[in-house]
Amino acid sequence: MLGQIFAGLVALEHVYILILEMFLWTTPRAMKSFGTTPETAAATKSLAANQGLYNGFLxxxxxxxxxxxxxxxGEQIEVFFLACVLVAALFGGLTAKRSILLVQGLPALIALALVLWT
Structure with missing residues (x-):
């Protein structure tokens, strides 16, 4: 049960990221979250929307x-998608912003461990 709760929290986090990237990318909240400027946000809006869509798939x-x-x-599906989130967080943390490892990777790792443990 605890694994499902954490997997649900990871899913909610990725819905939130979808909203930020697809619909709120040029707002102050999203620019602060992702460390972008108004100019960068405007220039990368379509790229961010695409990223948001992938977060929605997760x-x-x-x-x-x-x-x-x-x-x-269901548990096997959760394991697969949590592993996908973890790989994406590792890649993002190593290539874009280190905080991704903590913000996205750690919750996914905890959820994955709990799903596999229970």
């Missing part, structure tokens, strides 16, 4: 696993 996959009628299959 959230959708986690929700699919959480809601799957077969618990064992």
């Amino acid at each position: 959230a959708a996959g986690l929700c699919w696993g959480l809601l799957h009628p077969n618990g064992q299959t």
Whole structure:
């Protein structure tokens, strides 16, 4: 149960990132979160929307696993998508912004460990 709660929190985080990247990219909140300037945000708006869509796919996959009628299959789906989040966080943390490791990677790692443990 604890693994599902954490996987749900990771899914919610990625829905929030989707909203920031797809719809709020040029707002002060998103620019502060991602460390961009108004000029950079305007120039990268379509790239951010694309990134947001991918974050939405991660959230959708986690929700699919959480809601799957077969618990064992749902757990396997959760493991796959949590691993995807973890790989994305590692890549982002190493190539873009180190805080991604903590903000996205750590929750995914905790959720993955809990799902595998229970």
